[in-house]
Amino acid sequence: MAKRSPEQLRSYRWFGVTDLRSFGHRSRTLQMGYAREDFMGKPVIAIINTWSDINPCHSHFRARVEDVKRGVWQAGGFPIELPALSLSENFVKPTTMLYRNLLALEVEELLRSHPIDGAVLMGGCDKTTPATVMGAISMNLPMIFMPAGPMIRGHHAGTILGSGSDIWKYWAEKEAGTITNQQWNDMEAGIARSPGTCMTMGTASTMTSIVETLGLSLPGAASIPAVDAAHPRMASLTGRKIVEMVWDDLKPSDILTRRSFENALMVHNALAGSTNAMIHLVAMAGRAGIEVSLQDFDDFAQKVPVIANVRPSGQWLMEDFHIAGGIRGLLSRLAPLLHLDERTVTGTLRDALEGAAVYNDDVIRPLDKPIAASGGTAILRGNLAPKGCVIKPPAAEPRLLQHTGPAIVFDTYDEMTKAVNDLDLDVTPDHIMVLRNAGPIGGPGMPEWGMLPIPKKLLRQGVRDMLRISDARMSGTSYGACILHVSPEAHIGGPLAAVRTGDLITVDVPNRSIHLHVSDEQIKDRLRTWSPPPRDYPRGYNKLFAQHIRQADEGCDFDFLEGSGGVPEPEIH
Secondary structure, three states, X not given: OOOOOHHHOOOHHHHOOOOHHHHHHHHHHHHOOOOHHHHOOOOEEEEEEOOOOOOHHHOOHHHHHHHHHHHHHHOOOEEEEEEOOOOOOOOOOOOHHHHHHHHHHHHHHHHHHOOOOEEEEEEOXXXXXXXXXXXXXXXXXXXXEEEOOEOOOEEEOOEEEXXXXXXHHHHHHHHHOOOOHHHHHHHHHHOOOOOOEOOOOXXXXXXXXXXXXXXXXXXXXOOOOOOOXXXXXXXXXXXXXXXXXXXXXXOXXXXXXXXXXXXXXXXXXXXXXXXXXXXXXXXXXXXXXXXXXXXXXXHHHOOOOEOEOEOOOOOEOHHHHHHOOHHHHHHHHHHHHOOOOOEEOOEEHHHHOOOOOOOOOOOEOOOOOOOEOXXXXXXXXXXXXXXXXXXXXXXXXXXXXXXXXXXXEEOOHHHHHHHHOOOOOOOOOOOEEEEOOOOOOOOOOOOOOOOOOOOHHHHOOOOOOOOEEEOOOOOOOOOOOEEEOOOOOHHHOOHHHXXXXXXXXXXXXXXXXXXXXXXXXXXXXXXXXXXXXXOOOOOHHHHHHHHHEOOHHHOOOEOOOOOOOOOOOOOOO
């Protein structure tokens, strides 16, 4: 492949020509203490840094960006750190999902408006991965993703704790009265012990694994713990690699194909990955002009065994997964199923797997000894969810995968919270809890409310799982018989809005169906007299969001952001 010349770099329009504007660009760069030799004729590399003081997943990014810069300098590039919106999953309310598209838009415009030739995307906390990648795909400059890495294992009283998954587990025990407040406080102090993302196979590690599989990260990058010495080395190598990619003009459009997304679908199921990936992968593919549907997730779920024995669907944590061989090890096990000739930032997927191995067959199982033969996720359809909804079967009690029961319906999260704490609530283990008005518009932003808490009355009877249905999402670290992403959502008049307490609902996961035992005509009659709860946004980002957001099955992107290109380069006068 012929290398580009300095005159062919995008940044040349800012720095290389001889006119008054370029004089201003060069003089202002000199003003910042750089020498002409630092930037003239060199690829300008944007480092999109999603660090903030209130994002614990990225608390090491202030130091890690220097490792990336070191690599860029070593390879002959000019690094420019561009801070971007830091979507802290722990603290941003009502949900970071509300702002995923805002970060994607910011990344695209940061790259478009500055003299940038290539980009390193620093992300990992749940929505920062899809958001930064979506924006960079649409801009279509050479780019590479640097994952934050998972935190190290949590522990309490000699027991390993996993973020998210064990929070829900032990909260249920606390509500049932089986653990003390002091034990709960000790867990609080021991569950998150270092920088980095959740150390379970939640949304963060699911999405960084998917991005690596798509070919947009260095091989093996996704599973390196944030505080491992290999992490800053990986960051520096990422900085060196992006300079090479700029000279080669290797862009997302050269890497992403339908077959690379099929690889991602296979990995998602092998990991029993987060249900949130369904929304994000559809949106990422849409930015690349490639169609990925919910049906694709279901089709691949039935072909690909779950071989990652990682919580919440398995036993181990991400630190164990990394030591056992990490993503490269898992991909090597999946090799007979994968499209190995798909391109990556370093060559092909086949090249990326050279020398890969698995060192613990319990953590990363052989294909013939999976933790589940198929079905990391399942897409259900029926009169309650005409456009689909999702459940993660390995994370649910098997008895609930084929079940009929009466609905107990909640219109708001506050209403549901009050009810589940009522010891006199009229509820049995056979009931199906329904929460609505929690979708993309109704939430707003489709919050992670979908793992509805088990009513305290049932917890004290020993019940630890029951069917729950919503148009919300749930954390990728969550578990249980939770049916999510019901589409279309209740707030825009989806059938979920017509359900009443006492209606029978049948869920049949093996047959991929969900059925409300109410006639189509009766559903229509109920919706004629129904009106959505007020969601009037007179101004600001929420107004923009409500006007342009797609539904869950379409990836929840803004209608005006789908696809890439089409926006001219900025004029320089």
